[in-house]
Amino acid sequence: MAADSELACFPKDGATSPLYLAVLHDRPDIAQTLYEKSGGHLSYSGPDGQNALHAAALRSQAMTEMLLEWNIGLTAQKDRNGSTLLHFATSILHARGVHFWIFRHWYTWFHGFWHSSMPFYPVLQVIFHPWFPWNHSTWHSGMPFDPVLQANPTPIYQSDGQGLFPIHIAASIGVNKAIAKFLDKCPNIAGVRNMKGRTFLHVAVEKKKWNTVALGCKLHRYHGF
Structure with a gap:
């Protein structure tokens, strides 16, 4: 970085940047060095x-808040599936998050290995893809969800490539806390429908998330949607 600070500016888009790797491997010191030596002009790009x-949300609240301070515009970007950062932060929540939070370092290590395993990626995808947490929302990053929502609540009203809003994602995994926060920010989001015409209550019933169904029925009784 001392020899050429512009190295932190690459890649510009569509590939994994040095900053992404530093954050993913929980190295705030390296991330800070990249930011300071580049004068804040660096690439935030990641895979897919x-x-x-996104990597910060997998790590900690502190890392997430640091990146939000550097570039709040990251919250508005969409990945190749049309998901915003709020979609992602919601999807990695889980109602039984404590167990998964204990193993977060192992999950993060494998996430990095997963994206660096070419040309074996197709084989790994077939063998392991169904079981890992970033695909099925089976672990809980915990606190990073809150600063992401606070920084930019606008994506609450944005659907991803499958027509799902963040509240539908929260309902599909039974995280009532996230649903309550969405409704507190935007009460009329309760009635928003996905591309199949379903509200979050429909999704909760379909996924058999009975605590969320109970919440939805209570809201319907008092507010209607």
Whole structure:
């Protein structure tokens, strides 16, 4: 970085940047060095249309808040599936998050290995893809969800490539806390429908998330949607 600070500016888009890797491997010292030596002019790019803030959400609240302070515009970017950072932060929540949070370092290590395993990626995808947490929302990053929502609540009203809004994602995994926060920010989001014409209550019933169904029925009784 001392020899050429512009190295932190690459790649510009669509590939994994040094900052993304530093954040993913939980190295705030390296991330800070990249930011300072580049004068804040650095690439945040990550794989599959993601950015360094996605990696931060997998790590900690402190890392997430640091990147939000550097570039709040990252919250508005969409990945190749049309998901915003709020979609992602919601999808990695889980109602039984404590167990998964304990093993977060192992999950993050494998996430990095997963994206660096070419040309074996197709084989790994077939063998392991169904079981890992970033695909099925089976672990809980915990606190990073809150600063992401606070920084930019606008994506609450944005659907991803499958027509799902963040509230539908929360309902599909039974995270009532996230649903309550969405409704507190935007009460009329309760009635928003996905491309199949379903509200979050329909999704909760389909996924058999009975606590969320109970919440939805209570809201319907008092507010209607």
